[in-house]
Structure formats: C-alpha cells, structure tokens
Amino acid sequence: MKYLSTRGHAGQPANPEFCDILLGGLAPDGGLYLPETYPQVTRAELDAWRGLSYAELAFVILSKFITDIPAADLKAICDKTYTAEVYRHVRAGDDARDITPVHWLEKDADGRGRFGLLELSNGPTLAFKDMAMQLLGNLFEYVLAKRGETINILGATSGDTGSAAEYAMRGKHGVRVFMLSPHGKMSAFQRAQMYSLQDDNIFNIAVTGMFDDAQDIVKAVSNDHAFKAGHKIGAVNSINWARVAAQIVYYFKGYFAATESNDEQVAFCVPSGNFGNICAGHIARQMGLPVARLILATNENDVLDEFFRSGVYRPRRAAETHVTSSPSMDISKASNFERFVFDLVGRDPRKVAALWAEVDAGRAFDLSGTDEFARIGAFGFVSGESSHADRLATIRKVFEQYGVMIDTHTADGVKVAWEHAAAVPAGVPVLVLETALPVKFAETIVEALGREPERPADLEGIEKLPQRVEVMAPDAEAVKRFIAERV
Numbered sequence: 001m002k003y004l005s006t007r008g009h010a011g012q013p014a015n016p017e018f019c020d021i022l023l024g025g026l027a028p029d030g031g032l033y034l035p036e037t038y039p040q041v042t043r044a045e046l047d048a049w050r051g052l053s054y055a056e057l058a059f060v061i062l063s064k065f066i067t068d069i070p071a072a073d074l075k076a077i078c079d080k081t082y083t084a085e086v087y088r089h090v091r092a093g094d095d096a097r098d099i100t101p102v103h104w105l106e107k108d109a110d111g112r113g114r115f116g117l118l119e120l121s122n123g124p125t126l127a128f129k130d131m132a133m134q135l136l137g138n139l140f141e142y143v144l145a146k147r148g149e150t151i152n153i154l155g156a157t158s159g160d161t162g163s164a165a166e167y168a169m170r171g172k173h174g175v176r177v178f179m180l181s182p183h184g185k186m187s188a189f190q191r192a193q194m195y196s197l198q199d200d201n202i203f204n205i206a207v208t209g210m211f212d213d214a215q216d217i218v219k220a221v222s223n224d225h226a227f228k229a230g231h232k233i234g235a236v237n238s239i240n241w242a243r244v245a246a247q248i249v250y251y252f253k254g255y256f257a258a259t260e261s262n263d264e265q266v267a268f269c270v271p272s273g274n275f276g277n278i279c280a281g282h283i284a285r286q287m288g289l290p291v292a293r294l295i296l297a298t299n300e301n302d303v304l305d306e307f308f309r310s311g312v313y314r315p316r317r318a319a320e321t322h323v324t325s326s327p328s329m330d331i332s333k334a335s336n337f338e339r340f341v342f343d344l345v346g347r348d349p350r351k352v353a354a355l356w357a358e359v360d361a362g363r364a365f366d367l368s369g370t371d372e373f374a375r376i377g378a379f380g381f382v383s384g385e386s387s388h389a390d391r392l393a394t395i396r397k398v399f400e401q402y403g404v405m406i407d408t409h410t411a412d413g414v415k416v417a418w419e420h421a422a423a424v425p426a427g428v429p430v431l432v433l434e435t436a437l438p439v440k441f442a443e444t445i446v447e448a449l450g451r452e453p454e455r456p457a458d459l460e461g462i463e464k465l466p467q468r469v470e471v472m473a474p475d476a477e478a479v480k481r482f483i484a485e486r487v
C-alpha cells in the first residue's frame, strides 16, 4: 500500500509505504498521509471476519494498509498488543477477551441490543487512545530495531493521548517522548497519570495555553524539516496515520458485535474533538462496512458540529475555546478534519491546500452552497452539541435508568445520540463509543451523582505520587531548545 499527502507532496520517496510514514508523522508539505485508495472489503471477507478475535481482526484489517511488514511479524505484533491482560479494565460482567465488549443499555423484546456502549477504554490509561497507542508502541519498537534507528516523539495532549503514549512508550528502547499538555486544563487524575511518570525517556511539558496551542507547536516543529531530520522527530497524535489505521479495527469489531448478519447496518455515535476517532469510522464506512450513520458529538467547543450543520469551518482562537468538564474535547482546530475534507472535495490536494492555507492563516472556510457540500449526505454524518448541564443530566439518567456510570465525554455522545434517534433508520442498533472511564473525571461525576466513581486497584492513589513537569510558554523555539538539550 502506497500513501499520499492531502496537500499533494508526500516527500521522498514520492509515494511512501507504511513504515516510512509511521516514523514520519506529518507529511513534509504540512498535509496528512492517507492511503492512495481505501481498500475495499468484500462480502466474502466480511463473512469470514465475523467471529474473529480482536487480534485476528486487527491483523486482517491492518494487512490491507501495511504491506511492508512481513505477515508473520505483523500477526505477532497484533497478538502481543491485543490481549485481555492489557485491556483488563472491563465492566463487571463483561469479558476482557473481547478487548472492546459492547455493553447494551437497551435491548428489544427479542433480547437484541438496540442502544449500547462500545467499550474502548479498558486499556492501561482508561481512554480509547490505548486502542491504537499500544499497537504504535510495538510497531515503533519493531521498525526502529529493524532499521537500527531511534525516534524522539513530540506530541500534544488535551488529557488522554499523553498518558496513553507515555504508558505505551515508557522504557521502550530507542524512543523518547516529549509531551505538551495545556497547563492547568486537564483533570487531576489525567495530570497525575502523566506527570507522575519518572522514566528517563519521558518528558512532560505543560504549556500556558490550550491544546490547540500545543498542537500548533507540534506542527511547527514538524514543519521545520532540518530540525525534524536532525533530531529524529516523530508523532503519536492522530496526525500519524498509524493511529487512525488502528482505530478502524474497533468499528468492524463493534459492527460484528451489534449485528447478526452482514446484511444489517449499525450507527456509531462518536464524542469528537480532533476528529481522529470518527475519521477512522468514516474510513471503515468507505471500505464498505455497513454503517448507516456516523453521529458526531461535540462539547461546547462546537467547531465540528457547526461545519456539519452549515458548511462553515471556523476554527476558534485559544481565547474563544471553552475549558469544559469534557476537557479532552476542548479542541477548536481538528487535525484529522483535513483527511475528511480531502475525501469530500474529491481527493483534490490543490483544493485542500487552498482551504488549509486559510486555516493556517487563522481564517475560516465556507463550503456551503458548493457542489462538494451538497454531497455531504452521502458520507452519513449528522452532528450535535452537548453542554455541562447536558452532561450532568445524561450521567444521572444513564446511572438511574441502567445502573451504568459513564464519563463526561461518553455522556456528550449519549446525549447527542438520543437527540438524533430519528436520523437512524428503524431497527438499526446505535453504539456510542465509550472514550474514557468515569474515574478520570471524578469531580464531575461527584457533581452529577454525589458519589465517587470506581477506581481500578492499579491506579489507586496516583494523585499522591511525586510529579515531574516543565511549565513553558507556548513557544515552538523554546520547545525545540528543550528537546535539543536532551537528545
């Protein structure tokens, strides 16, 4: 499989393969890598895949995108990654061997699931990021050893990518992680998960700004080609295609869990910020997975909801970005949205480059009234927004009605999924992606329910551990100096 850049210049080689872009992160023209074409899944393949374990499914799907790692090696990496020991934090009664079990909230009279949670947060750091990041850790280790290289990962987090990356990379040979987080904007649990790590290869930098400032720094450093090459800078955010590829797998797994035959459809509701998660759902649908609807949910930072309703993409400045009780979605400039717009404009890199020239200059773009936006219905998206009050009411309702405690981001998803029930064809089950566990956002859970969420034994007392973090202004040059002094 060869890859291209959404902006037209994929670098050298002109059409790189998977292992090159795994280490490369952002394309040299500032665009994002995508496969030249989306591999199509045949009906015979879907039939054969139903019933596969998560690791087996990951192998067959990733084999379509990764053609430069021998099959036996890729299989071994998938088997090592997707184990019940790694994804162990399942709800009582669910089976960790499923890796991403579905927890049904509503079933019909025949006992068939109608509305449920796709559990994606059972990994080491209790957020969906572990689904891809654990694989990335193993892929990096494999490819770096094969090539005799090292990598210095520069990432940005609004709370969950950071800890998932650090847990996946800590102690890994040849890998250092420099992770930028928004100072004072994450939950106490999220901060403790990251800042309490004392491993020599982990560096936490808290920038006095928002997530978008941190993400801008990652892009600025990646776009300094001399620095990037000289300091072997890599990426683990969903700008890295490998993250998106790994996330495609659980859409297939969720589909098989929610249906009995491949004639049926399913709808997914995805709490969204950087558009990485739902971008994987979009690609699964483009590959032929029978997805009736992709329901996109935002919090008060509603830039994506605004686009799907109006055709206007208007990234907000840091000062206009709300600090909310679903903090991991406090994002106003969604990196992966560029991948979707590439498909929307007929995969024309010149159009994407022109649109992102506007975005990079701090302006909006407006596709309303264009032929492209007229086609948006074909992509299956609907969207909605959720507020702090909605979040509290949804957490309460789900707890009272079903006895299930959900986190604040998943609550945004449930609220928007309920709101869009009429947009889903009759009889089609709806899965809300559970993107984090409630203990990560205990303060809001206590506000909603008057009780503390359950805490896994292995994360007991982490807030009391000593923390190690460097606080810095959001300045790409200062970050470069910090990295250069340590590699």
Ligand SMILES: Cc1ncc(COP(=O)(O)O)c(C=O)c1O
Binding pocket: 127, 128, 159, 160, 161, 238, 271, 272, 273, 274, 275, 276, 277, 278, 328, 329, 409, 410, 435, 436
């Ligand atoms: C808990 C949680 N939910 C939802 C999101 C939004 O996902 P995405 O950025 O892939 O749209 C994030 C962060 O990315 C997250 O950490």
Ligand SMILES: N[C@@H](CCOP(=O)(O)O)C(=O)O
Binding pocket: 156, 157, 158, 159, 160, 161, 162, 211, 236, 237, 238, 239, 273, 274, 276, 277, 328, 329, 335
């Ligand atoms: N919500 C994320 C933000 C970064 O998203 P990514 O998927 O691009 O890594 C976080 O928790 O850090």
